[in-house]
Amino acid sequence: MTFPALTFALLAAVILSAAAAVMMFRNLVHSALVLAVALSGLAALYLQLHAQFVGFAQLLVYVGAVAILIVFAILLTRGNEPSDQVIFSPGRWVGAGIALAVFGVLARVILTSRLLAGSAPPAPAAAVKEIGQRMMERYVLPLEVMGLLLTVALIGAVVLALRERPSG
Amino acid sequence: MPPLPCYLLLAAMLFAIGLAAALTRRNAIIVLIGIELMLNAANLNFIAFWRYGPNPETLRGVLFVIFAIGVAAAEAAVGLALIIALHKHFKTTHVDQVDSMRG
Numbered sequence: 453m454t455f456p457a458l459t460f461a462l463l464a465a466v467i468l469s470a471a472a473a474v475m476m477f478r479n480l481v482h483s484a485l486v487l488a489v490a491l492s493g494l495a496a497l498y499l500q501l502h503a504q505f506v507g508f509a510q511l512l513v514y515v516g517a518v519a520i521l522i523v524f525a526i527l528l529t530r531g532n533e534p535s536d537q538v539i540f541s542p543g544r545w546v547g548a549g550i551a552l553a554v555f556g557v558l559a560r561v562i563l564t565s566r567l568l569a570g571s572a573p574p575a576p577a578a579a580v581k582e583i584g585q586r587m588m589e590r591y592v593l594p595l596e597v598m599g600l601l602l603t604v605a606l607i608g609a610v611v612l613a614l615r616e617r618p619s620g
Numbered sequence: 621m622p623p624l625p626c627y628l629l630l631a632a633m634l635f636a637i638g639l640a641a642a643l644t645r646r647n648a649i650i651v652l653i654g655i656e657l658m659l660n661a662a663n664l665n666f667i668a669f670w671r672y673g674p675n676p677e678t679l680r681g682v683l684f685v686i687f688a689i690g691v692a693a694a695e696a697a698v699g700l701a702l703i704i705a706l707h708k709h710f711k712t713t714h715v716d717q718v719d720s721m722r723g
Contacts, residue, residue: 460622464630471634471657475641480649487653494660501627501671506663506685513689518656518696525700526649529707540644541716547643555636562628572621576676583686586679598690605694609701616708 459500467493478539480526488519502575505583528613627668635661646714648703652696659692 470490477483491514498507541547587595638657641650663685670681703713710718 456621460626464626467630468633468637471637471641474650474653474657475637475645480647483650483653487656490657491660494664497627497630497664498667501667503667503671503682503685506667506682506689509686509689510663513693514656514660518693521696521700522649522653525704528704529649529713531707531711531713539646541646544644548640550643551636551640554639555632558632558635559629562625562632565625572623572672573674573676576671578676578679578682583679583682586683591683594687598687602690602694605698609697612698612701613704 456500460497463493463497463500466490467497481523484519484522484526487522488515491515491519503578505578505580624668624672628665631661631664631668634658634664646716648706648713648715648718649700651715652699652703655699656692656696659688663688 467490470486470493473486474483474490477486491510495507495510495515498504498510635658638654638661641654641657643654645651645654666681666685666688670676670679673681706718707713712718
């Protein structure tokens with residue numbers, strides 16, 4: 453087995469088992485930490501696909517911010533719930549069946565498509581300089597809108613989670 | 621280099637696992653984690669198609685994923701703030717116990 457195929461197989465095993473563990477674990481903090489493992493595996497896969505900036509952005513944003521945010525939210529919403537409660541909702545088999553059906557449709561489309569058979573083209577150059585140039589020239593509007601969106605989301609999240617002051 | 625269908629199948633499996641987590645778990649935070657897994661599966665699809673497709677020098681796949689990561693981070697922040705606000709009111713984070721809209 454060639455080295456890229458071996459790394460892909462290892463990373464795929466790590467990502468899928470971590471994602472399955474997120475779904476199966478009873479302890480919420482364990483789920484969040486295993487989610488960080490899955491997201492790091494995905495970042496390594498982006499590095500293999502020659503998208504270096506996206507790989508490091510994934511590590512910084514998803515593992516460094518979103519996963520930590522999830523851990524904080526778990527800490528802030530802890531109750532005195534007994535630990536023997538059911539973790540799956542009553543419609544669990546219907547949900548699992550739907551997920552399986554969605555995967556079946558996707559796999560059928562992927563495996564029976566003739567467009568996808570082909571060898572890999574030479575590695576593209578996704579230098580940060582070119583990404584920045586595109587963002588400032590052609591994609592400047594989405595960039596500004598995303599800045600606005602992040603500001604609004606930040607303020608909104610703080611307002612939503614703010615401690616209510618007693619009136620009067 | 622593994623062929624393109626390998627990456628697409630991995631993304632499809634990740635999407636299905638995220639969908640199952642969002643549909644079958646009771647805790648709202650795990651539902652949100654499932655949604656994040658689905659977003660990551662879509663991002664992987666975009667990067668794989670960018671790498672193996674024609675014209676990778678336009679950097680469209682990479683830029684789409686950068687913006688998608690930003691939007692997903694904003695959505696995770698707002699979603700978690702909503703869960704915290706719900707917990708303050710209903711004293712629970714189980715989605716099947718949040719069933720009334722009276723304030």
